[in-house]
Every structure is written in structure tokens, then in C-alpha cells.
Amino acid sequence: MTKMNAMNFASPRFIHRAGFRSETSSNLVHIFRHSFFGRHGRRYSALPLSPNPKSSDEELLVVVGGGAAGMYGAIMAKTAAPDLRVVVIEKAKPLSKVKISGGGRCNLTNGHFADHMLLADNYPRGNKELRGSFFKTHGPMDTMSWFCENGVELKIEEDGRVFPVSDSSSSIIDCLMSEAKMWGVSLQTGKVVTSASYTTGGKFSVKLEKRSIDYVEYVEADYLLIASGSSQQGYNIAIQLGHSVIKPVPSLFTFKIDDLRLTELSGLSFPKVEAKLKLETLRNNVPQFTQVGPMLVTHWGLSGPVILRLSAWGARYLASSEYKGTLLVDFAPDHHIDDLKSLFLNHKHHSARQKLLNSSPSELGLPKRFWKYILDHERLEGDILWASISNNSLMSIAVTLKHWSFTVKGKGQFKDEFVTAGGVPLSEIYLNTMQSRIHPRLYFAGEVLNVDGITGGFNFQNAWSGGYIAGTSIGKQSIVGIEGNSVCESVHHDN
Numbered sequence: 001m002t003k004m005n006a007m008n009f010a011s012p013r014f015i016h017r018a019g020f021r022s023e024t025s026s027n028l029v030h031i032f033r034h035s036f037f038g039r040h041g042r043r044y045s046a047l048p049l050s051p052n053p054k055s056s057d058e059e060l061l062v063v064v065g066g067g068a069a070g071m072y073g074a075i076m077a078k079t080a081a082p083d084l085r086v087v088v089i090e091k092a093k094p095l096s097k098v099k100i101s102g103g104g105r106c107n108l109t110n111g112h113f114a115d116h117m118l119l120a121d122n123y124p125r126g127n128k129e130l131r132g133s134f135f136k137t138h139g140p141m142d143t144m145s146w147f148c149e150n151g152v153e154l155k156i157e158e159d160g161r162v163f164p165v166s167d168s169s170s171s172i173i174d175c176l177m178s179e180a181k182m183w184g185v186s187l188q189t190g191k192v193v194t195s196a197s198y199t200t201g202g203k204f205s206v207k208l209e210k211r212s213i214d215y216v217e218y219v220e221a222d223y224l225l226i227a228s229g230s231s232q233q234g235y236n237i238a239i240q241l242g243h244s245v246i247k248p249v250p251s252l253f254t255f256k257i258d259d260l261r262l263t264e265l266s267g268l269s270f271p272k273v274e275a276k277l278k279l280e281t282l283r284n285n286v287p288q289f290t291q292v293g294p295m296l297v298t299h300w301g302l303s304g305p306v307i308l309r310l311s312a313w314g315a316r317y318l319a320s321s322e323y324k325g326t327l328l329v330d331f332a333p334d335h336h337i338d339d340l341k342s343l344f345l346n347h348k349h350h351s352a353r354q355k356l357l358n359s360s361p362s363e364l365g366l367p368k369r370f371w372k373y374i375l376d377h378e379r380l381e382g383d384i385l386w387a388s389i390s391n392n393s394l395m396s397i398a399v400t401l402k403h404w405s406f407t408v409k410g411k412g413q414f415k416d417e418f419v420t421a422g423g424v425p426l427s428e429i430y431l432n433t434m435q436s437r438i439h440p441r442l443y444f445a446g447e448v449l450n451v452d453g454i455t456g457g458f459n460f461q462n463a464w465s466g467g468y469i470a471g472t473s474i475g476k477q478s479i480v481g482i483e484g485n486s487v488c489e490s491v492h493h494d495n
């Protein structure tokens with residue numbers, strides 16, 4: 001299989017409806033040079049957009065959205081079927097979220113989850129469904145291999161996050177763009193897919209518009225891959241094509257907490273706390289609503305991985321509680337209250353001649369400013385010696401460290417990573433092909449689906465896995481020429 005050398009930015013077989021008038025003005029959008037009847041009797045006009053227009057018998061895949069899922073899916077479709085014409089329609093700049101992701105470094109996947117069952121546990125929406133074929137077909141190792149094989153050196157950080165060695169998301173973008181170009185993916189930017197419908201022949205009539213000028217064109221596609229991320233337009237298209245959409249709500253955000261204690265502690269980070277989220281809308285004690293990990297105090301509340309994980313697991317419940325609830329924080333999660341009391345008594349014994357402020361049990365890893373805050377809170381002078389502190393005061397410190405309660409007032413504006421919970425339900429998709437259960441040749445991948453992960457590269461992994469499966473399935477289908485790939489057949493193969 002040879003790679004093509006030039007990226008085809010021309011639009012193959014774009015079909016313009018004859019005499020179409022813009023919905024916003026009465027100006028004729030295009031002057032058409034050719035006119036013919038489509039295969040299914042509908043009258044179209046075609047403007048030759050390529051100097052060498054391809055045969056109208058060749059099949060066309062239209063990808064809605066040039067993000068991670070769309071670009072990866074387009075490349076995979078071409079890789080599987082080089083003769084399939086693949087056009088990506090991107091309303092803005094391609095891969096714009098990749099660019100800003102991971103603070104500009106792009107945390108493209110997570111290298112700590114070779115086991116796809118455990119990997120699925122990192123997805124508050126999708127954890128059950130993604131245990132099957134999804135990550136088995138294309139998991140983090142496959143993603144890493146693909147980028148490495150295509151020239152991107154990667155590194156796995158201690159916490160499992162995978163970044164390009166360059167620490168620049170441009171390495172990922174350059175790789176995807178050059179692979180797309182090499183395989184002959186046609187990328188059309190500045191055009192919005194505003195609607196899509198089925199033709200009588202089981203194809204798709206896709207309406208494209210330009211934002212800046214009165215411009216409308218229609219494309220007849222054999223395959224449609226919707227990879228529109230969390231855009232409302234993408235959800236609307238899914239609905240137009242018969243799918244349902246679970247109401248999108250934000251995930252991965254910080255907690256807004258007005259609390260004088262936090263004002264004093266602003267800027268502190270704790271390597272390990274246990275935080276438990278309590279909401280009125282949540283009756284049962286769900287294990288995922290207790291998280292252990294690093295936490296950061298900001299000037300508006302609490303942030304850090306432990307909070308973001310809670311926001312992800314609680315996304316739907318928090319939305320219905322209007323982002324109000326209670327957060328219980330344990331600053332010494334590795335120690336039972338009785339162990340903690342013994343730890344303080346031991347420390348008193350061994351550090352008897354040290355000043356209280358200058359020494360706290362190292363096992364607890366408490367930042368000095370926090371330790372001072374605790375002493376002030378207990379009305380203890382930092383200058384006194386450990387020997388002179390009463391055992392009652394030590395018991396009181398232990399209790400304080402274990403039981404902090406905060407009132408969550410709202411959702412913070414954390415912008416480092418932000419995803420959407422909700423979208424097209426996975427029950428409407430065959431996860432072994434990413435094909436719609438409602439209509440053959442219609443595919444979905446990425447955030448448009450009701451899948452989202454916690455921070456750590458899991459959200460991009462969803463986009464790569466979905467893009468790979470959809471693109472490869474479309475490519476194979478176009479080669480085998482399975483007419484319509486009936487929904488019943490897919491049931492047969494699904495996990």
C-alpha cells in the first residue's frame with residue numbers, strides 16, 4: 001500500500017443543489033457549470049472543484065469535524081482503503097483542542113493502563129460499555145505505537161500521562177496533518193456542516209455553509225462520520241439523523257468554595273488527601289464519590305486531580321444540584337484516627353525539645369503553612385516545645401486533620417482541561433465498528449458520544465480509539481463493498 005504524496009484539498013464530488021437559494025438571503029449561491037440527475041432521481045448541479053474530478057462511482061466519506069477523532073478517523077479510513085475519498089469538514093481550525101491541550105503539551109493518552117478493563121474505569125460515562133472491544137481494538141499502546149511509528153517521540157510521566165518528548169502539542173498536530181496529507185485526506189476548513197439527511201438511496205445529503213459569506217453547498221456522501229466534539233451543531237445533526245442526545249453538562253471543573261480558611265491557605269498543594277462529595281441528589285454511597293490524590297487550594301476554592309475526578313464522577317448529579325454540595329476532606333488519609341493520635345504521641349516523645357512550629361510528623365507531609373494554620377486554629381503557640389503540648393491538644397489536632405467540611409457553592413472556571421458529559425448514547429452505537437444502530441454507514445467517534453474520562457489523557461484516548469475503529473471499519477466496508485452493512489449483521493459481530 002503506497003502513501004499518496006499530496007494532501008488533496010480539493011473537494012471531490014461536492015454536489016450543489018440546482019438553483020439553491022441561501023436561507024439568509026435571496027442571492028443565488030453559485031453559478032453552476034454542470035447539471036445532472038443524481039443516482040436517486042434528485043436534481044443536483046455540480047461545480048467541478050478539482051482539476052481532475054474523480055469518477056462519481058467512487059465512494060465518499062464525509063467526516064464532520066477536524067478534531068482528534070475526525071482527523072485520526074480520516075487517516076485510518078484512508079489507510080484501510082486508499083481509494084476511498086475522504087473529506088474532513090472543519091468549521092474552524094483543525095486540531096485546535098489538541099493545540100491547547102495539556103497546557104500546550106498535549107497529554108495524548110495514559111501509559112499506565114495496558115489492561116483495557118482497568119482503563120475503562122477511568123471513564124465516568126462509558127466505564128461499562130468500554131470494557132468490551134473498544135480499547136482492545138485500539139488502546140493506549142496502539143496509539144503510542146502509531147505516533148512513534150510516525151515520528152513522534154513520546155514519554156510517559158510518573159503518573160502515567162503521555163506527552164510528546166518535545167513537550168509541544170505541535171508535534172502531535174504536525175504528525176496528524178502530514179499523515180493526512182500523505183494519505184490524500186481532503187481537508188476543508190471554514191465550512192460548517194449545518195444539517196444532514198438521508199437520501200432515498202440510503203446515502204447522506206450533507207449541507208455545508210460558510211459563516212462569513214452566503215454560501216451553501218450539498219454533498220452526497222456514502223459514509224458519514226460525525227466527530228464534532230461537544231458542538232451543539234453536531235448534536236443537532238445526530239438528532240436529525242434519528243439519534244437521541246443525552247443532555248450535555250460540563251465535566252472536569254474545580255469547586256467554588258467561599259471559606260475564610262481557604263483564603264488563608266490559597267496556593268497550597270497537598271500531595272494526598274481523601275475528599276468525599278456529598279450531594280442532596282445522591283442518596284447512595286457511591287465509591288467514586290470518594291477520591292484520594294493531590295489537591296490544590298486556589299483563591300476561589302479547591303482544585304487539583306482529586307477535585308477534577310470528583311467533578312467528573314459527579315458531573316450529572318452536580319448539575320442537578322446546581323453545583324451545590326458538601327465536601328469532606330481528610331488531610332491524613334493513610335492514618336486511621338487512632339494511628340494518627342499514636343503518631344502525634346510518638347512525635348512528642350522523639351521531638352520533645354523541638355519547637356511546635358518547626359516540626360510536624362514527616363509521615364503526614366503537611367506543608368509548613370498548613371501546619372501553622374492548624375496550630376493557630378488550635379490556639380497553640382508555635383514557639384512552645386513539643387514536650388509541653390498536652391495530649392488533649394494532640395488529639396484535637398488529629399481530629400481536625402481528619403475532618404474538614406467545606407460547602408461547595410458552584411462550579412469554578414478551570415480551563416486546563418474541560419470536557420462534556422452527555423451526547424449520543426453508546427447504546428445507539430455498535431462499539432466494534434462505531435456504526436450507528438439506527439442507520440448503516442453512519443458513524444460516530446470522540447466526544448460527540450456520551451463518553452468522557454477523568455484527567456490524564458483518557459479523553460484523547462477515547463477520540464483515538466473511536467476514530468481508529470470508525471475509520472478502519474468504514475475503509476474495510478468500502479473495500480468489501482458490503483451494501484449498506486445491515487444493522488442486523490453488525491448485531492451479530494458486536495460484543
Ligand SMILES: Cc1cc2nc3c(=O)[nH]c(=O)nc-3n(C[C@H](O)[C@H](O)[C@H](O)COP(=O)(O)OP(=O)(O)OC[C@H]3O[C@@H](n4cnc5c(N)ncnc54)[C@H](O)[C@@H]3O)c2cc1C
Nearest residue numbers: 065067068069091101102107193229231446447457459460
Ligand atoms: C483546554 C482543554 C485542554 C484539554 N487537555 C486534554 C489533555 O491534555 N488530554 C486529554 O486527553 N484531553 C484533553 N482535553 C479534552 C480533549 O481535548 C477532548 O476530549 C478531545 O479534543 C475530543 O476530541 P473530538 O475530536 O471528539 O472533539 P474536538 O477536539 O472538539 O473536535 C471537534 C471538531 O469538530 C469541529 N466541528 C464541530 N461541529 C462542526 C460542524 N457542524 N461542522 C464542521 N466542523 C465542526 C470543531 O470545530 C472541532 O474542531 C482538553 C480539553 C480542553 C478544552
